Amino acid sequence: MTVNAESSTSTASSWRDLPAAQQPEYPDSEALREVTADLAGYPPLVFAGECDQLRDRLGAVARGEAFLLQGGDCAEAFDQVSAEHIRAKLKTLLQMSAVLTYAAAVPVVKVGRIAGQYSKPRSKATEVRDGVELPSYRGDSVNAPAFTAEARTPDPERLRRMYHSSAATLNLVRGFTTGGYADLRQVHAWNQDFVRTSASGQRYEALAREIDRALSFMKACGADPAEFHSVEFYASHEALLLDYEAALTRVDSRTGSLYDVSAHMIWIGERTRQLDGAHIEFASRVRNPVGVKLGPTTTPEEALAYIDRLDPDREPGRLTFITRYGAGKIRDLLPELVEKVTASGARPVWVCDPMHGNTFEAASGHKTRRFDDVLDEVKGFFEVHKALGTHPGGIHVELTGDDVTECVGGGDEIFVDDLHQRYETACDPRLNRSQSLDLAFLVAEMYRDQ
Numbered sequence: 001m002t003v004n005a006e007s008s009t010s011t012a013s014s015w016r017d018l019p020a021a022q023q024p025e026y027p028d029s030e031a032l033r034e035v036t037a038d039l040a041g042y043p044p045l046v047f048a049g050e051c052d053q054l055r056d057r058l059g060a061v062a063r064g065e066a067f068l069l070q071g072g073d074c075a076e077a078f079d080q081v082s083a084e085h086i087r088a089k090l091k092t093l094l095q096m097s098a099v100l101t102y103a104a105a106v107p108v109v110k111v112g113r114i115a116g117q118y119s120k121p122r123s124k125a126t127e128v129r130d131g132v133e134l135p136s137y138r139g140d141s142v143n144a145p146a147f148t149a150e151a152r153t154p155d156p157e158r159l160r161r162m163y164h165s166s167a168a169t170l171n172l173v174r175g176f177t178t179g180g181y182a183d184l185r186q187v188h189a190w191n192q193d194f195v196r197t198s199a200s201g202q203r204y205e206a207l208a209r210e211i212d213r214a215l216s217f218m219k220a221c222g223a224d225p226a227e228f229h230s231v232e233f234y235a236s237h238e239a240l241l242l243d244y245e246a247a248l249t250r251v252d253s254r255t256g257s258l259y260d261v262s263a264h265m266i267w268i269g270e271r272t273r274q275l276d277g278a279h280i281e282f283a284s285r286v287r288n289p290v291g292v293k294l295g296p297t298t299t300p301e302e303a304l305a306y307i308d309r310l311d312p313d314r315e316p317g318r319l320t321f322i323t324r325y326g327a328g329k330i331r332d333l334l335p336e337l338v339e340k341v342t343a344s345g346a347r348p349v350w351v352c353d354p355m356h357g358n359t360f361e362a363a364s365g366h367k368t369r370r371f372d373d374v375l376d377e378v379k380g381f382f383e384v385h386k387a388l389g390t391h392p393g394g395i396h397v398e399l400t401g402d403d404v405t406e407c408v409g410g411g412d413e414i415f416v417d418d419l420h421q422r423y424e425t426a427c428d429p430r431l432n433r434s435q436s437l438d439l440a441f442l443v444a445e446m447y448r449d450q
């Protein structure tokens, strides 16, 4: 702690005086106090300097010099913290990034929805089955999915598991990204299990051969920079559970500023972005790069108010607006927002989340999304930015490296009748690996055409 510690501590807890939406109702507040006191003493999961570095990288995105790829699970689950699952997700993001970097010739800032994405806001506080009403499942950090009173009761001990699961995941991600696995010469290896079974895998393989040739050429010319041998990869999640995020908020000894050291980047969700609420207040107090999800009801005035609250110094890279309008609305609603924000002189990073505005329930009862709607929203996003001369800064997607059947469509088409085969998400439907690669190729084309 520094000399500023006392005032920083009160700054860090200013959110406590405000209404906080979507918080679990813990039956035992003393147990919550004990867990958060312990968490406050645990080592940070990320270093504040890394958050600054990501802010710089996002600054390049805001200036139109780079593209953000942010993706990962809708909800991570404790029982999926395994080398296999983490590697599959990372591999998918690395492949998407290789496609975007090579095919669109743009530096890609890679940020996972990973190592902390354990909490979910819900539309309804309770769920009713056969006349029985229980609290909704809110992610593994809060309760368990099984439909029993015991499983659905919020348990603060789960926050401790969230911390340890995040630490284990981040540790392996750091190992993979700096220890050789993410070396660009591995572009084929990431695809090995995939190339024979999927059209997108084959398309990727052709691109990987071109990358190989380019690498050999550069090496022959004497260029073999360190950037080819490891990647910068950052972790992000929705800052939903403020007791957890506050316990992981520390004063940076270098600068005296507060950082939420649970992740490099945090975002505030569509359901918790009230301007007079606790989440925006919390985000305004930390120096991490922050995102705000903006749905179709967002007014330009609200967007300008977020800028004043979260980015008063107009620092490129500090604030990311993640729009999630739905394919049917983006072309009508986004232009006015971007126009007014741009006219104000602010330069947030503009990112498209083409998932959350395009969810519907199939006749089978599965929540799903059509790949074509996802694609159409991204297209609309590019069209709007092209028309206004602003930078389409990136995409934010829910995806997995596993061959799940949760979203319909894509090159290796999933039909509505296939959904039951591998529907494994803990909450919302994710793109599988093939659909994710399809999306990367199509986004690269859109970016090039821009």
Ligand SMILES: O=C[C@H](O)[C@H](O)COP(=O)(O)O
Pocket: 074, 120, 121, 122, 123, 124, 356, 427, 428
């Ligand atoms: O991921 C986003 C939300 O948590 C999710 O869409 C909420 O889902 P629900 O409408 O089923 O509660």
Ligand SMILES: C=C(OP(=O)(O)O)C(=O)O
Pocket: 074, 121, 238, 268, 269, 270, 271, 293, 294, 324, 353, 356
């Ligand atoms: C809940 C999420 O999204 P939104 O806040 O946009 O609904 C999410 O990204 O997990």
